[in-house]
Amino acid sequence: MQSMIDIEDWVRAQPNAQIPEAKSYRLRLWDGDGFDEKRSLSDAKPSGRQILDAFDQSPADEHVLLYLPRREKLEVIELDDTIDLRVRGPERFFAFKTDRLLNFIVNGHRFSWGASTISVALIRLIARIPDNDTLFLERIDAPDKELTDDDTVRLSGKGLERLVSRQPSWKLNVQGVLLTLTSPVVVVKDALAQxxxxxxxxxxxxxxxxxxxxxxxxxxDTIDLTLPGIEKLRLTPAQINNGEVQTAPRREFGLLEKDEAYLNERSLHWETFVDGGRRWLLLSNFVLPEGYNHSVVDIAIDVPPTYPRSEIDMFHCFPHLTLGNGRVIGETSGRTAIAGQTFQQWSRHLNGQTRWNPATDSVMTHIAVVETALLKEVGE
Structure with missing residues (x-):
């Protein structure tokens, strides 16, 4: 037989195990100011009066004792009631110097309490509300009030206070369809499907x-809705068909495997073809940031025959871009004929520490250069 068992520690370490016999048992009690220090009882089946006496809650007949067993509901323990500490595995005792109990309801279940107020943290403990659920105080003439663990609920009012817990939710507008999600992280394709x-x-x-x-x-990609300011997910067809027969994208030369994987993962509509002795990667309907005279543009990138040993330089746009505020875009006066259309040449070059490195640079990194250049011109 063990000399002493701390019931709280035992239940925490072995939540489903039977508490063995011991010479004494250590308990914890909440007395209005918080959870008191632990006290020991030598009786494995103490009465309510013994528990109150052990914690100096006297006279015992002026107190109410509440008990929260393991996985069971909060209950009142009368002075002459006995509890087998080894069987029920108590989590907490609560003592109040009062002659009456007040009631409140959480998720349809009634609970009793011996004080005029109760903290939200204690409501969570007693009603076993998960930490990630949000607790609301129901109101008739106003929206339900969201509570934090620092709040307290007044129980001595005219009506019976009712509380409800709800799983947290996040909103995402997908092309005008408002989704309510129970997880803050969602994969884009899953959001589309929903x-x-x-x-x-x-x-x-x-x-x-x-x-x-x-x-x-x-x-x-995934969207993290815990980040501030996310408004909506807008969808644009990768290719608009005006009635003509659609043809498969041209693949007249190959790119690096990682380039093609990147282009496909981003759902970019891309083609490779040779025109005028030059190898072109064409990104159709590339979405632009706000501030340009067009919302989408075709972007052509000249891919040298010896790529990636040779660097990719500049990019070309069709139709030609101007800024909505009338400001001239520098270094875009050049014109390039590509597949029967005249593209606007954007002279943007890597230099210094960002000079082309065949071991690390690729179509993927050059598209980052393109996007940076487009954002810079509109002050983003």
Missing amino acids: AGFDPSAGWIAILKRRGEAKLQIALT
Whole structure:
């Protein structure tokens, strides 16, 4: 037989195990000012009076004792009631110097309490509300009040206070469809499916965040809704068909495997073809940040035959871009004929520490250069 068992420690370490016999048992009691220090009892089946006496809650007949067993509901213990500490595994005792109990309801279950107020933290403990659930105080003539663990609930009012817990939720507007999500992190293609859009239909996904430029993201990317300012997910068809027969994208030369994977993951509509002896990567309907005279543009990138040993330089736009505020875009006066159309040349070059490195740079990193250049011109 053990000399002493701390019941709280035992239950924490072995929540489903039978508490063995011991010469004494240590308990904890809440007395209105918080949980008191632990006290020991030599009787494995103490009465309510013995527990109150052990914690100097006297006279015992002027007190009410409440008991929260393991996995069971809070209950009142009369002075002559006995509790087998080894069987029920108490978590907490609560003592009040009072002649009456007040009631409140959480998720449809009634609970008794011996004070005029109770903290939200204690409500969570007693009603076993998960930490990630939000607790609300129900109101008739106003919206329910969201509570924090620092709040207290007054029980001595005219009516019976009712509280309800709800799982946290996050909102995301997907092309006008408002989703309510129970997880703050969602994969883009899953959000499309939940909103009723076919993820395989070739969508371009644009994430709009308040105060920031629109960002084109891949269908395999995740959106973290805990980040501030996320407003909506806008969808644009990757290719608009005006009635003509659609043809497969041209693949007249290959790119690096990681380039093609990146382009596909971002759901970019891309082609490779040779024109005028030059190898072109064409990004069709590339979504632009706000501030230009067009919302989408075709971007052509000259891929040298010896890529990636040779660097990719500049990029070319069709139709030609100007700024909405009338400001001239520097270093864009050059013109390049590509597949029967005249593209606007953007002279943007890597230099210094960012000079082209064949071991690390690729189409993928050059697209980052393109996006940075486009954002810079509109002050993003």
